[in-house]
Every structure is written in structure tokens, then in C-alpha cells.
Amino acid sequence: MSKSNILFIINPISGGKDKLKIPALIDAKLDRSKFNPNFSFTEYVGHASEIAEEAANKNFDVIVAVGGDGTINEVATKVMQHDKVLGIIPFGSGNGLARFLKIPLKSAEAIQVINNFNVDVIDTGRFNDKCFFNMAGMGFDAHISSVFAGNKSRGLTGYLKLGFREVLNYKPQTYHLYIDGEKYERKAVVISIANSSQYGNNAHIAPGASVKDGLLDVCVIKEFPMYKLPVLAYEMLNAKTDHSDMVEIIKGKHIRIVRSQGDAIHIDGEPFFMGEEIEVTVAPLSLNIITPS
Template structure:
């Protein structure tokens, strides 16, 4: 008996047109294994609605065709549902897909589905909002808000925004509680990592694991702007933890308190949160077809 698979396609993720997706699904998906359906999203949050309806309709596999934001929308509906998710990476950074070693070539990613191999990964919560790759406060949340407004989304646009804003952004004071141990930090940004990287192989938490039941809290302390290229180099060579400007704490029950309400990002999508943020982890709560 063939499995039912639904592809949820974000038509604008990563700045790529997705009109080719149906034809390569038809060509590279094994139709002896799957009965396929394709739906294109029409607005922010639409993927979550479609995925929730797919769960209610007992569809076996729901595939996210987009970036980490689209993955978040789909996975938020599938997490703890017992249904299986697949990823066809079409985003700007593709952090989760890269960590899972899912091919960035869409054809190869679709062919990989025919192997039918699954893994379970952890998910995180940020004041009850789910995340699966990375959530953050501070400079990266500021950049995510700017990037979301940029019509030229892509790695180049992200780098341009970063260089433009980095010298103007000021660090803030935070209280961070990790499994009951409290740290006072003056931080440029704080990233809470389920996987090791933001995307594009920039590893903020080199030892983070998707299935260890823990989250890595990565604190980037204020640094001279001229040191940024070295810090970036450490990220791309998985040596972030060796920097004097980085502290990494690992735990399950995390709370971050700042002076005021402000921006955050959840899997790259900007949001506005209160000054107190409760962070948790749900071990092995999402099944992925990889």
C-alpha cells in the first residue's frame, strides 16, 4: 500500500521561484511508494494550517519545501503528532537540512525520500513557541527583522545587512538561568541552538546535537568590530567555542531575562517577545524522513 505524501511549497523562500517543483516531484519521487499531493502556501502561517489539516486527514508524510521558517511552520503542526515530516531545502541558509545532511539539490533530496529512512529529533520551545533549528535574542534577532523586509533574500543579502548594522548595535545585559545555575552576561547576542548551525555552514554551537535532549545557549559577548572576520572564520571552521568572546552553556530548563520587551527570532523568523523568556526542550518529538 502506497503512503500518502503532501508537499507544502513556500513559493518565495530563499528568493527562488518554485514553479519547477511539481515536475521534479513527478520525475524523481517513486510513485510505487508514494501517492503525492502538492499545495503552495499563500501567506505567512499558511503552512502550519495546511500541515495541521494533513495530520487530521491521516496523511503519512508532510514535506516542507522551503527554508528554516517554512520548516518551522510545518514542524510546529507535526511535532508530537506521530506523523512523519520530510524536508526539501529551498531556503537562504538551510541550517536544519545541512545538519541532517539532506541534499541541497532538490532532485537528490526528493530521491532520498524513496529510501524511507527516518530519524527522531528534539524540538525546543521559546515561551511555548516551537523551534527546531535555532532561536535567538540580540543582534541576530535584529538582523532577522531587517532581513525579513529585504526583497533580495539570500546569503549575500544577509551578509550585507550584517556588515551594515554590526558597528551600530549595542550589547545588552541579560540574566541567564540554565538548569538552576544563574549567569549574568553583557551580550551582543544569545543564540539557543538545537542544531549546530544557523545555515550556510556557520556553526555557532559546534557540539550541539539534534537528539541529545539538550539545548546549547551560545552567548556572544561584545567584541571589537575588527575582530568580526575572525569570529566569522571560527564559525565556518567549527571553532566558535575557542573564542574568548563566546560562552556556551548546555541544559534543558532555561530562562533568559532582559531589561525590556524586544525582538527575538525563531528559526530565522522575527517576533516580539516579553522581557522574560522561558526555554525548554522536548526530546525526540519530531520524526523526519532523511
């Protein structure tokens, strides 16, 4: 069997520590009878996407994102467009997609998953012209993401501090949702469109979501009194939001969202701005990805 050229794209600012040690660890653990490895470190936002595009146009068959959901998004978009294979070494703060796919968070074990080379195919989402792989949405979390983006370092603690500060002033919005022909009007704090079940850090907003069902889960977090925040956190950490009175989940293939004003949205946790109308679709079984068998 001929060896695959494999490129590891490492994001030095994503949440995990010790990324500089990754090349040495890969050198020690990667199965050289299957792979010829190469490494690149990202230097700015969007760089992972440029590196992945270049690698896909050269002779790399497998491209590995070493980072969190944002890095995975940039790399996976190019991998999918060029019909290559994506690998993940989770190194983010949340690692939503990696956790959902049960890719080990310990790097040595994640490298072993790559060595085993079990290639699966999963659904992906579109949010207007942008691809998403784990979760995209709008509302309070997107607002926080856009404020947090100015921070030099990532990490859960800073994110939580900012969240507590902003939550007191945040006002819910009214959204018009058109899901596979049905119309819903909802006042919400957050609208999340879930491909996998979880936001990251084992917070499951859409416990019944599957990346292989050709559907997206529209999760509406309704306005709720602050004292119920711990209840929502408990429900998410225990994957119980499908029975919550704070969260409504509607599955669909084609979703149009109309809101009163353009505002921040997030795509796999990274902030962008979009206008009042957003079209969301699913591309069933469209990404080749290495998962534990």
C-alpha cells in the same frame, strides 16, 4: 505495503530558485510504489502552518517542507503535534537544519532521501509557547531578522548588506541566564539557543550540539571589537567556536532568560517579539523526520 499520502508544501519566496519546477521534478523522481503525492504553494506568512494542520487532519502521513528553516518550523510544529512524519527539500537561504542533518541541497537527491524513507526522531525546543527545531535567540541577529522581514525577497546578499549597515549602531545588552539552576549574568551581542550546531550556510555556532542528546546549547556571543568579526566568521565556518574567546557555550535542559526590555527574538530565523522573560525547554526525541540513513 500500502502507499503513504505525502504532501509537499512549497514556499515560493524562500531563498532557493526554481521552486516552480519542483512538482515536475517530484513527479519524475518520487517512488510511486511508496507514495501518493500532492502539492501546495504557500501564499502568505503562516500559510504553511495552516496547510500542514489541514493535511495532518486529513489522511496525509508524510508532510514535506520545501523551503528554509522558517517553512520547516511552520510545517514541523504541526507534524509533531499530530505525530506525523516530516520530510525536507531544502530551498532556503541558510538551510541550517537540513545541512546539519546532511539532507542534500540538490532537490533530486533530497527526493531520493524521501524515497529511502529512513525515519529518525530528533529533539525539539520551546521558546515560551513557540516550537523551534534548529536555532532560536535574541540580540543582533534577531534585530536584523525583524528589520529584514519587511523585504519582499529573501537571499543572503540583501541580508549581509543590511547586517553591515546595522552592526555599527548595535549596542550589546545584559542578560540574566538561569540554566538548570545555575545563574549567569552576561553582556552579549547575541544569545543563541541551538538544537543543531548551525545557523545555516555552514556557520556553526555550537559545534558540539546534537539533536539527539536531550540538551540545548546556549551560545553567548560576547561584545567584541569590529576588527575581530572576520575571526568569528572564520571560527563559525570552521566549527571552532567552542574554543573561541568571543563565544561561550553552556549546555542545559531548562533555561530562563531575563533581559531589561522586551525586544525582537528569532525562531528558526523568523522574527517575533517577546517580553523580558523567556522560558526555554527541550522536548527530547519528539519529531519524526526523514534523514539520510
